[in-house]
Amino acid sequence: MRLAVCAEMVYGDLPLIERVVRIHEQGFDIELWDTRGRDIAALAATGARFSSMSGYFGGSLTDPASADEVVASAEKLVPVALELGVERMVVHPAELGEGGTAVNPVLRSTGQMWLTGLRTLERLAELGAKYGVTFALENLNTIVDHPGIPLARAKDTHALVAAVDHPNVRMMLDLYHAQIGEGNLIELVRTALPFIGEIQVADVPGRFEPGTGEINYRAVAEALCGAGYGGVVGLEAGAAGGPGVPAGDAALAAFRAAFES
Template sequence: MTSQAVASPFTLAVSAEMVFLDRPFAERVRRIHELGFQVEIWDWTRHDLGALESLREEGVVFSSMTGYVRGRLGDAEGAEELLATAAESVPVAKRLGIPRLNLHGTGLDDRGLPVRAEPVETGPMWLTAQRTLGRIGELGEREDVMFVLENLNTAVDHPGVPFATAADCLALVESVDSAHLGLMLDLYHAQIGEGNLIELCRRALPWIGEIQVADVPGRCEPGTGEIAYPAIARALVELGYTGPVGLEGFASGDDELALERFRTAFTP
Protein backbone atom coordinates (compact mmCIF):
# COMPACT_ATOMS: atom_id res chain seq x y z
CA MET A 1 0.00 0.00 0.00
CA THR A 2 1.32 3.48 -0.81
CA SER A 3 0.34 6.68 0.94
CA GLN A 4 -2.18 8.96 -0.71
CA ALA A 5 -1.81 12.73 -0.89
CA VAL A 6 -4.65 13.52 1.49
CA ALA A 7 -4.54 17.02 2.96
CA SER A 8 -5.16 16.93 6.69
CA PRO A 9 -5.36 20.26 8.49
CA PHE A 10 -3.19 18.74 11.21
CA THR A 11 0.43 17.58 11.30
CA LEU A 12 0.02 13.81 11.60
CA ALA A 13 2.57 11.64 13.41
CA VAL A 14 2.75 7.95 14.30
CA SER A 15 4.53 6.25 17.20
CA ALA A 16 7.15 3.87 15.84
CA GLU A 17 6.99 2.06 19.18
CA MET A 18 3.53 0.61 18.45
CA VAL A 19 3.19 -0.25 14.74
CA PHE A 20 5.14 -2.45 12.28
CA LEU A 21 6.30 -4.41 15.31
CA ASP A 22 7.60 -7.28 13.16
CA ARG A 23 10.28 -4.98 11.69
CA PRO A 24 13.54 -3.61 13.11
CA PHE A 25 13.05 -0.17 14.59
CA ALA A 26 14.80 1.76 11.83
CA GLU A 27 12.61 0.06 9.23
CA ARG A 28 9.49 1.02 11.18
CA VAL A 29 10.60 4.63 11.18
CA ARG A 30 11.38 4.60 7.47
CA ARG A 31 8.04 3.06 6.52
CA ILE A 32 6.05 5.52 8.64
CA HIS A 33 7.91 8.32 6.87
CA GLU A 34 7.27 6.79 3.45
CA LEU A 35 3.56 6.77 4.23
CA GLY A 36 3.63 10.50 4.84
CA PHE A 37 3.74 10.82 8.62
CA GLN A 38 6.10 12.30 11.16
CA VAL A 39 7.54 9.82 13.67
CA GLU A 40 7.30 9.67 17.44
CA ILE A 41 9.71 7.72 19.66
CA TRP A 42 9.84 6.97 23.38
CA ASP A 43 12.96 6.38 25.50
CA TRP A 44 15.94 7.55 23.44
CA THR A 45 18.38 5.51 25.55
CA ARG A 46 16.97 2.32 23.99
CA HIS A 47 17.64 3.31 20.38
CA ASP A 48 20.60 3.56 18.01
CA LEU A 49 20.87 7.34 17.78
CA GLY A 50 23.28 7.15 14.87
CA ALA A 51 20.73 5.18 12.86
CA LEU A 52 17.98 7.65 13.76
CA GLU A 53 20.22 10.56 12.80
CA SER A 54 20.85 8.92 9.43
CA LEU A 55 17.10 8.56 8.94
CA ARG A 56 16.71 12.25 9.68
CA GLU A 57 19.23 12.95 6.94
CA GLU A 58 17.01 10.90 4.61
CA GLY A 59 14.12 13.26 5.38
CA VAL A 60 12.41 11.63 8.35
CA VAL A 61 10.83 14.21 10.66
CA PHE A 62 10.61 13.23 14.32
CA SER A 63 7.68 14.78 16.17
CA SER A 64 8.27 13.97 19.85
CA MET A 65 10.19 11.75 22.24
CA THR A 66 10.31 11.01 25.94
CA GLY A 67 12.06 13.97 27.51
CA TYR A 68 13.52 12.36 30.61
CA VAL A 69 14.98 8.99 31.61
CA ARG A 70 14.27 8.81 35.35
CA GLY A 71 12.67 10.92 38.01
CA ARG A 72 9.40 12.14 39.51
CA LEU A 73 7.54 15.41 39.80
CA GLY A 74 6.30 15.29 43.36
CA ASP A 75 9.31 14.85 45.66
CA ALA A 76 12.63 16.66 45.91
CA GLU A 77 14.90 13.70 45.16
CA GLY A 78 12.82 12.56 42.20
CA ALA A 79 12.56 16.12 40.90
CA GLU A 80 16.33 16.53 40.79
CA GLU A 81 16.65 13.26 38.91
CA LEU A 82 13.94 14.26 36.45
CA LEU A 83 15.56 17.63 35.82
CA ALA A 84 19.01 16.09 35.36
CA THR A 85 17.81 13.49 32.86
CA ALA A 86 15.65 16.07 31.08
CA ALA A 87 18.81 18.13 30.59
CA GLU A 88 20.54 15.02 29.22
CA SER A 89 17.66 14.50 26.80
CA VAL A 90 17.80 17.97 25.25
CA PRO A 91 20.97 17.42 23.18
CA VAL A 92 19.47 14.19 21.82
CA ALA A 93 16.31 16.03 20.82
CA LYS A 94 18.37 18.68 19.05
CA ARG A 95 20.47 16.05 17.31
CA LEU A 96 17.31 14.47 15.91
CA GLY A 97 15.43 17.74 15.36
CA ILE A 98 12.70 16.83 17.84
CA PRO A 99 10.68 19.85 19.05
CA ARG A 100 8.65 18.26 21.88
CA LEU A 101 9.95 16.33 24.88
CA ASN A 102 7.36 14.34 26.78
CA LEU A 103 7.06 14.08 30.59
CA HIS A 104 4.93 12.06 33.02
CA GLY A 105 4.17 12.39 36.71
CA THR A 106 6.71 9.69 37.46
CA GLY A 107 9.09 7.35 35.68
CA LEU A 108 7.51 4.31 34.02
CA ASP A 109 8.92 0.80 33.71
CA ASP A 110 8.79 -1.47 30.65
CA ARG A 111 5.14 -2.30 31.34
CA GLY A 112 4.08 1.32 31.74
CA LEU A 113 3.82 0.97 35.52
CA PRO A 114 5.22 3.65 37.82
CA VAL A 115 8.67 3.02 39.23
CA ARG A 116 7.21 4.38 42.46
CA ALA A 117 3.43 4.14 42.75
CA GLU A 118 1.85 7.22 44.33
CA PRO A 119 -1.89 6.99 43.72
CA VAL A 120 -2.72 9.86 46.10
CA GLU A 121 -1.16 13.30 45.62
CA THR A 122 -0.65 15.34 48.78
CA GLY A 123 -0.52 19.11 49.00
CA PRO A 124 3.29 19.13 49.33
CA MET A 125 3.53 16.90 46.25
CA TRP A 126 1.48 19.41 44.24
CA LEU A 127 3.72 22.29 45.31
CA THR A 128 6.87 20.32 44.48
CA ALA A 129 5.45 19.31 41.09
CA GLN A 130 4.65 22.93 40.28
CA ARG A 131 8.17 24.06 41.24
CA THR A 132 9.70 21.21 39.27
CA LEU A 133 7.74 22.04 36.15
CA GLY A 134 8.66 25.70 36.57
CA ARG A 135 12.30 24.68 36.38
CA ILE A 136 11.51 22.48 33.39
CA GLY A 137 9.99 25.53 31.69
CA GLU A 138 13.18 27.48 32.41
CA LEU A 139 15.25 24.66 30.90
CA GLY A 140 13.02 24.67 27.83
CA GLU A 141 13.43 28.43 27.48
CA ARG A 142 17.22 28.23 27.77
CA GLU A 143 17.43 25.44 25.22
CA ASP A 144 14.58 26.60 22.96
CA VAL A 145 12.60 23.36 23.18
CA MET A 146 9.13 22.55 24.48
CA PHE A 147 8.43 20.07 27.22
CA VAL A 148 4.93 18.59 27.31
CA LEU A 149 3.24 16.89 30.26
CA GLU A 150 1.15 13.87 29.24
CA ASN A 151 -2.01 12.69 30.95
CA LEU A 152 -2.35 8.94 31.52
CA ASN A 153 -5.13 6.63 32.64
CA THR A 154 -4.77 4.78 35.93
CA ALA A 155 -7.69 2.38 35.45
CA VAL A 156 -6.19 0.23 32.66
CA ASP A 157 -2.62 1.05 31.67
CA HIS A 158 -0.84 3.06 34.36
CA PRO A 159 -2.19 2.40 37.88
CA GLY A 160 -0.47 4.36 40.59
CA VAL A 161 0.87 7.21 38.45
CA PRO A 162 0.47 10.59 40.20
CA PHE A 163 -0.80 13.71 38.42
CA ALA A 164 -2.25 11.40 35.79
CA THR A 165 -5.53 12.94 34.69
CA ALA A 166 -5.83 15.56 31.99
CA ALA A 167 -7.36 17.86 34.61
CA ASP A 168 -4.31 17.44 36.85
CA CYS A 169 -1.83 17.94 34.02
CA LEU A 170 -3.68 20.99 32.74
CA ALA A 171 -3.81 22.53 36.21
CA LEU A 172 -0.04 22.13 36.59
CA VAL A 173 0.76 23.45 33.13
CA GLU A 174 -1.55 26.44 33.58
CA SER A 175 -0.06 27.26 36.97
CA VAL A 176 3.47 27.35 35.54
CA ASP A 177 2.39 29.50 32.57
CA SER A 178 5.50 28.99 30.42
CA ALA A 179 5.69 29.11 26.64
CA HIS A 180 8.08 26.15 26.89
CA LEU A 181 5.77 23.87 28.88
CA GLY A 182 2.65 22.51 27.24
CA LEU A 183 0.16 19.67 27.49
CA MET A 184 0.49 16.38 25.64
CA LEU A 185 -3.24 15.74 25.56
CA ASP A 186 -3.77 12.02 25.10
CA LEU A 187 -7.42 11.45 24.22
CA TYR A 188 -7.20 7.66 24.62
CA HIS A 189 -6.18 8.07 28.25
CA ALA A 190 -8.66 10.89 28.79
CA GLN A 191 -11.58 8.84 27.48
CA ILE A 192 -10.87 6.11 30.03
CA GLY A 193 -10.31 8.49 32.92
CA GLU A 194 -12.53 11.48 32.21
CA GLY A 195 -14.49 11.53 28.93
CA ASN A 196 -16.20 14.66 27.52
CA LEU A 197 -13.34 14.92 25.02
CA ILE A 198 -14.47 17.83 22.85
CA GLU A 199 -15.04 20.03 25.87
CA LEU A 200 -11.69 18.90 27.24
CA CYS A 201 -10.00 19.96 23.99
CA ARG A 202 -11.75 23.33 24.19
CA ARG A 203 -10.69 23.86 27.79
CA ALA A 204 -7.10 22.81 27.19
CA LEU A 205 -6.65 24.47 23.79
CA PRO A 206 -4.34 27.34 24.84
CA TRP A 207 -1.94 24.87 26.44
CA ILE A 208 -1.93 21.97 23.98
CA GLY A 209 1.49 21.15 22.57
CA GLU A 210 0.32 17.97 20.87
CA ILE A 211 -2.70 15.66 20.83
CA GLN A 212 -2.26 11.88 20.92
CA VAL A 213 -4.97 9.43 19.95
CA ALA A 214 -6.01 5.77 19.99
CA ASP A 215 -9.44 4.20 20.32
CA VAL A 216 -11.13 2.71 23.39
CA PRO A 217 -11.16 -0.16 24.22
CA GLY A 218 -8.06 -1.81 22.82
CA ARG A 219 -5.77 1.17 22.16
CA CYS A 220 -5.87 0.67 18.39
CA GLU A 221 -6.41 3.06 15.50
CA PRO A 222 -9.48 5.35 15.21
CA GLY A 223 -12.58 3.53 14.07
CA THR A 224 -12.00 0.41 16.15
CA GLY A 225 -13.76 1.56 19.31
CA GLU A 226 -16.15 4.03 20.86
CA ILE A 227 -14.48 7.41 20.27
CA ALA A 228 -15.97 9.50 17.45
CA TYR A 229 -12.65 10.80 16.19
CA PRO A 230 -13.98 12.38 12.97
CA ALA A 231 -16.29 14.51 15.13
CA ILE A 232 -13.36 15.45 17.37
CA ALA A 233 -11.31 16.37 14.30
CA ARG A 234 -14.08 18.66 13.05
CA ALA A 235 -14.34 20.26 16.48
CA LEU A 236 -10.59 20.86 16.56
CA VAL A 237 -10.77 22.60 13.18
CA GLU A 238 -13.61 24.78 14.48
CA LEU A 239 -11.51 25.61 17.54
CA GLY A 240 -8.63 26.64 15.28
CA TYR A 241 -6.25 23.84 16.25
CA THR A 242 -3.92 22.88 13.40
CA GLY A 243 -1.03 21.42 15.42
CA PRO A 244 0.33 17.89 15.69
CA VAL A 245 -1.89 14.85 16.20
CA GLY A 246 -0.04 11.61 16.93
CA LEU A 247 -1.30 8.05 16.69
CA GLU A 248 -0.03 6.35 19.85
CA GLY A 249 -1.86 3.10 19.34
CA PHE A 250 -1.52 -0.40 17.98
CA ALA A 251 -2.78 -1.60 14.63
CA SER A 252 -5.90 -3.73 14.93
CA GLY A 253 -4.79 -5.71 11.87
CA ASP A 254 -2.82 -4.52 8.85
CA ASP A 255 -0.45 -1.74 9.93
CA GLU A 256 -0.71 0.32 6.76
CA LEU A 257 -4.49 0.14 6.78
CA ALA A 258 -4.46 1.29 10.41
CA LEU A 259 -2.40 4.35 9.47
CA GLU A 260 -4.76 5.18 6.61
CA ARG A 261 -7.73 4.93 8.98
CA PHE A 262 -5.94 7.36 11.29
CA ARG A 263 -5.29 9.74 8.42
CA THR A 264 -8.91 9.55 7.25
CA ALA A 265 -10.28 10.22 10.74
CA PHE A 266 -8.20 13.40 10.95
CA THR A 267 -8.95 14.69 7.46
CA PRO A 268 -12.38 16.23 8.11
Protein backbone atom coordinates (compact mmCIF):
# COMPACT_ATOMS: atom_id res chain seq x y z
CA MET A 1 0.00 0.00 0.00
CA ARG A 2 1.07 3.58 -0.66
CA LEU A 3 0.46 6.06 2.13
CA ALA A 4 -0.76 9.63 1.59
CA VAL A 5 -1.45 12.53 3.93
CA CYS A 6 -3.99 15.31 3.52
CA ALA A 7 -1.99 18.54 3.53
CA GLU A 8 -5.06 20.50 4.59
CA MET A 9 -5.23 18.92 8.04
CA VAL A 10 -1.68 18.70 9.43
CA TYR A 11 1.06 21.28 9.95
CA GLY A 12 -1.59 23.98 9.87
CA ASP A 13 0.83 26.61 11.16
CA LEU A 14 2.80 26.35 7.89
CA PRO A 15 1.91 27.70 4.42
CA LEU A 16 0.50 25.00 2.13
CA ILE A 17 3.66 24.62 0.02
CA GLU A 18 5.76 24.06 3.14
CA ARG A 19 3.26 21.50 4.41
CA VAL A 20 3.45 19.63 1.12
CA VAL A 21 7.25 19.64 1.19
CA ARG A 22 7.37 18.42 4.79
CA ILE A 23 4.95 15.58 4.09
CA HIS A 24 6.73 14.66 0.86
CA GLU A 25 10.13 14.58 2.58
CA GLN A 26 8.77 11.96 4.97
CA GLY A 27 7.87 9.70 2.06
CA PHE A 28 4.12 10.24 1.81
CA ASP A 29 1.90 11.10 -1.16
CA ILE A 30 -0.26 14.24 -0.87
CA GLU A 31 -4.02 14.74 -0.76
CA LEU A 32 -5.45 18.20 -1.49
CA TRP A 33 -8.86 19.80 -1.20
CA ASP A 34 -9.89 22.86 -3.25
CA THR A 35 -7.07 23.86 -5.59
CA ARG A 36 -8.63 27.10 -6.83
CA GLY A 37 -6.57 30.18 -6.06
CA ARG A 38 -3.48 28.14 -5.25
CA ASP A 39 -0.07 28.25 -6.89
CA ILE A 40 -0.29 25.08 -8.97
CA ALA A 41 3.14 25.55 -10.56
CA ALA A 42 4.73 25.83 -7.10
CA LEU A 43 2.88 22.73 -5.91
CA ALA A 44 4.07 20.79 -8.96
CA ALA A 45 7.64 22.03 -8.41
CA THR A 46 7.78 20.38 -4.98
CA GLY A 47 8.21 17.03 -6.72
CA ALA A 48 5.50 15.53 -4.51
CA ARG A 49 3.17 12.82 -5.75
CA PHE A 50 -0.47 13.90 -5.49
CA SER A 51 -2.97 11.12 -4.94
CA SER A 52 -6.23 13.12 -4.85
CA MET A 53 -7.87 16.54 -4.94
CA SER A 54 -11.37 17.94 -4.95
CA GLY A 55 -12.89 17.21 -8.35
CA TYR A 56 -15.73 19.73 -8.53
CA PHE A 57 -16.76 23.03 -6.96
CA GLY A 58 -20.48 23.41 -7.48
CA GLY A 59 -23.74 21.61 -7.98
CA SER A 60 -25.10 18.36 -6.65
CA LEU A 61 -24.45 14.94 -8.13
CA THR A 62 -27.96 13.80 -7.17
CA ASP A 63 -30.01 16.90 -8.12
CA PRO A 64 -31.29 17.14 -11.71
CA ALA A 65 -31.31 20.95 -11.41
CA SER A 66 -27.58 21.23 -10.74
CA ALA A 67 -25.94 18.00 -11.91
CA ASP A 68 -24.71 19.78 -15.06
CA GLU A 69 -22.76 22.14 -12.80
CA VAL A 70 -20.92 19.20 -11.24
CA VAL A 71 -19.74 17.97 -14.64
CA ALA A 72 -18.88 21.45 -15.93
CA SER A 73 -16.87 22.35 -12.83
CA ALA A 74 -15.10 18.98 -12.94
CA GLU A 75 -13.98 19.63 -16.51
CA LYS A 76 -12.60 23.02 -15.49
CA LEU A 77 -10.47 21.33 -12.82
CA VAL A 78 -9.08 18.59 -15.07
CA PRO A 79 -6.14 20.74 -16.33
CA VAL A 80 -5.05 21.28 -12.70
CA ALA A 81 -5.22 17.55 -12.03
CA LEU A 82 -3.16 16.84 -15.13
CA GLU A 83 -0.53 19.46 -14.24
CA LEU A 84 -0.11 18.00 -10.75
CA GLY A 85 -0.38 14.38 -11.88
CA VAL A 86 -3.34 13.85 -9.54
CA GLU A 87 -4.71 10.33 -9.75
CA ARG A 88 -8.20 10.82 -8.33
CA MET A 89 -10.63 13.76 -8.40
CA VAL A 90 -13.00 13.50 -5.45
CA VAL A 91 -16.74 14.14 -5.69
CA HIS A 92 -19.51 13.86 -3.10
CA PRO A 93 -23.13 12.68 -3.26
CA ALA A 94 -24.39 16.27 -2.92
CA GLU A 95 -23.09 19.82 -2.67
CA LEU A 96 -21.19 20.73 0.49
CA GLY A 97 -21.24 24.24 1.88
CA GLU A 98 -19.30 26.03 4.60
CA GLY A 99 -17.94 23.58 7.16
CA GLY A 100 -19.16 20.59 5.17
CA THR A 101 -22.85 21.24 5.71
CA ALA A 102 -25.36 20.36 3.00
CA VAL A 103 -26.21 23.31 0.75
CA ASN A 104 -29.67 21.85 0.25
CA PRO A 105 -30.25 19.40 3.12
CA VAL A 106 -32.67 16.53 2.56
CA LEU A 107 -34.32 14.24 5.10
CA ARG A 108 -34.34 11.11 2.96
CA SER A 109 -32.94 9.82 -0.30
CA THR A 110 -35.26 9.14 -3.23
CA GLY A 111 -35.17 6.99 -6.33
CA GLN A 112 -34.80 10.10 -8.47
CA MET A 113 -31.70 11.11 -6.51
CA TRP A 114 -30.23 7.66 -7.03
CA LEU A 115 -30.89 7.70 -10.78
CA THR A 116 -29.57 11.23 -11.15
CA GLY A 117 -26.44 10.30 -9.21
CA LEU A 118 -25.93 7.28 -11.45
CA ARG A 119 -26.31 9.30 -14.65
CA THR A 120 -24.01 12.06 -13.41
CA LEU A 121 -21.34 9.53 -12.48
CA GLU A 122 -21.68 7.98 -15.95
CA ARG A 123 -20.97 11.41 -17.44
CA LEU A 124 -17.96 11.82 -15.15
CA ALA A 125 -16.77 8.39 -16.27
CA GLU A 126 -16.81 9.59 -19.88
CA LEU A 127 -14.96 12.75 -18.87
CA GLY A 128 -12.41 10.72 -16.95
CA ALA A 129 -11.82 8.39 -19.87
CA LYS A 130 -11.38 11.36 -22.20
CA TYR A 131 -8.65 12.95 -20.08
CA GLY A 132 -7.19 9.94 -18.30
CA VAL A 133 -8.31 10.79 -14.76
CA THR A 134 -10.45 8.90 -12.26
CA PHE A 135 -13.36 10.38 -10.31
CA ALA A 136 -13.75 9.03 -6.79
CA LEU A 137 -17.11 9.20 -4.98
CA GLU A 138 -16.60 9.71 -1.25
CA ASN A 139 -18.94 8.41 1.43
CA LEU A 140 -19.76 10.77 4.29
CA ASN A 141 -21.33 10.52 7.72
CA THR A 142 -24.57 12.42 8.30
CA ILE A 143 -24.52 12.09 12.10
CA VAL A 144 -21.60 14.35 13.05
CA ASP A 145 -20.06 16.14 10.06
CA HIS A 146 -22.41 16.23 7.07
CA PRO A 147 -26.10 16.17 8.05
CA GLY A 148 -28.56 16.40 5.18
CA ILE A 149 -26.39 14.74 2.51
CA PRO A 150 -28.35 12.05 0.60
CA LEU A 151 -26.89 8.69 -0.45
CA ALA A 152 -23.91 9.36 1.78
CA ARG A 153 -23.35 5.97 3.43
CA ALA A 154 -20.59 3.73 2.13
CA LYS A 155 -23.13 1.13 1.06
CA ASP A 156 -24.86 3.80 -1.06
CA THR A 157 -21.67 5.08 -2.69
CA HIS A 158 -20.59 1.48 -3.29
CA ALA A 159 -23.91 0.71 -4.98
CA LEU A 160 -23.65 3.77 -7.23
CA VAL A 161 -20.06 3.11 -8.28
CA ALA A 162 -20.79 -0.58 -8.87
CA ALA A 163 -23.80 0.34 -11.02
CA VAL A 164 -21.65 2.65 -13.16
CA ASP A 165 -19.02 -0.13 -13.37
CA HIS A 166 -16.44 2.00 -15.18
CA PRO A 167 -12.68 2.11 -14.48
CA ASN A 168 -12.71 5.93 -14.37
CA VAL A 169 -15.21 6.02 -11.49
CA ARG A 170 -14.22 4.53 -8.15
CA MET A 171 -14.89 4.94 -4.43
CA MET A 172 -13.02 7.21 -2.07
CA LEU A 173 -13.79 4.97 0.88
CA ASP A 174 -13.51 7.06 4.04
CA LEU A 175 -13.33 4.77 7.06
CA TYR A 176 -13.73 7.61 9.56
CA HIS A 177 -17.12 8.44 8.07
CA ALA A 178 -18.03 4.76 7.73
CA GLN A 179 -17.25 4.03 11.37
CA ILE A 180 -19.58 6.80 12.55
CA GLY A 181 -22.41 5.85 10.21
CA GLU A 182 -22.08 2.10 9.72
CA GLY A 183 -19.18 0.33 11.43
CA ASN A 184 -18.11 -3.22 10.47
CA LEU A 185 -15.11 -1.76 8.65
CA ILE A 186 -13.21 -4.92 7.79
CA GLU A 187 -16.19 -6.52 6.08
CA LEU A 188 -16.89 -3.20 4.36
CA VAL A 189 -13.44 -2.98 2.79
CA ARG A 190 -13.57 -6.61 1.70
CA THR A 191 -16.96 -6.14 0.05
CA ALA A 192 -16.10 -2.85 -1.64
CA LEU A 193 -12.56 -3.83 -2.65
CA PRO A 194 -13.14 -4.19 -6.42
CA PHE A 195 -14.45 -0.62 -6.61
CA ILE A 196 -12.09 1.19 -4.23
CA GLY A 197 -9.87 3.87 -5.75
CA GLU A 198 -8.45 5.19 -2.49
CA ILE A 199 -9.07 4.78 1.24
CA GLN A 200 -9.06 7.60 3.78
CA VAL A 201 -8.62 7.13 7.52
CA ALA A 202 -8.93 8.99 10.82
CA ASP A 203 -9.79 7.73 14.26
CA VAL A 204 -13.16 8.08 16.02
CA PRO A 205 -14.02 10.18 17.96
CA GLY A 206 -12.06 13.33 17.27
CA ARG A 207 -10.85 12.73 13.70
CA PHE A 208 -7.21 12.42 14.70
CA GLU A 209 -4.48 9.94 13.73
CA PRO A 210 -4.75 6.16 14.31
CA GLY A 211 -4.34 5.19 17.93
CA THR A 212 -6.26 8.14 19.37
CA GLY A 213 -9.71 6.54 19.27
CA GLU A 214 -11.69 3.33 19.00
CA ILE A 215 -10.72 1.97 15.56
CA ASN A 216 -8.21 -0.89 15.41
CA TYR A 217 -6.46 0.34 12.27
CA ARG A 218 -3.75 -2.28 12.57
CA ALA A 219 -6.43 -4.96 12.11
CA VAL A 220 -7.88 -3.01 9.17
CA ALA A 221 -4.41 -2.82 7.58
CA GLU A 222 -3.91 -6.57 7.98
CA ALA A 223 -7.32 -7.22 6.40
CA LEU A 224 -6.45 -4.96 3.47
CA CYS A 225 -3.15 -6.76 2.94
CA GLY A 226 -4.88 -10.12 3.19
CA ALA A 227 -7.41 -9.06 0.58
CA GLY A 228 -4.65 -7.94 -1.79
CA TYR A 229 -5.25 -4.19 -1.65
CA GLY A 230 -2.29 -2.36 -3.16
CA GLY A 231 -3.72 1.13 -3.53
CA VAL A 232 -3.45 4.34 -1.54
CA VAL A 233 -4.43 4.82 2.10
CA GLY A 234 -4.65 8.49 2.99
CA LEU A 235 -4.59 10.12 6.42
CA GLU A 236 -7.34 12.76 6.37
CA ALA A 237 -7.06 13.70 10.02
CA GLY A 238 -5.93 16.35 12.41
CA ALA A 239 -2.93 15.83 14.68
CA ALA A 240 -3.73 15.17 18.32
CA GLY A 241 -0.26 16.05 19.53
CA GLY A 242 1.64 14.92 22.58
CA PRO A 243 4.68 15.67 24.72
CA GLY A 244 8.10 16.00 23.18
CA VAL A 245 7.29 15.62 19.46
CA PRO A 246 5.62 18.11 17.08
CA ALA A 247 1.98 17.10 16.62
CA GLY A 248 2.20 16.68 12.85
CA ASP A 249 5.32 14.51 13.06
CA ALA A 250 3.73 12.33 15.74
CA ALA A 251 0.54 11.93 13.71
CA LEU A 252 2.41 10.83 10.60
CA ALA A 253 4.53 8.40 12.60
CA ALA A 254 1.43 6.84 14.18
CA PHE A 255 -0.21 6.56 10.76
CA ARG A 256 2.86 4.85 9.30
CA ALA A 257 3.08 2.46 12.25
CA ALA A 258 -0.53 1.39 11.77
CA PHE A 259 -0.27 0.69 8.04
CA GLU A 260 3.30 -0.36 7.33
CA SER A 261 4.39 -3.90 8.20
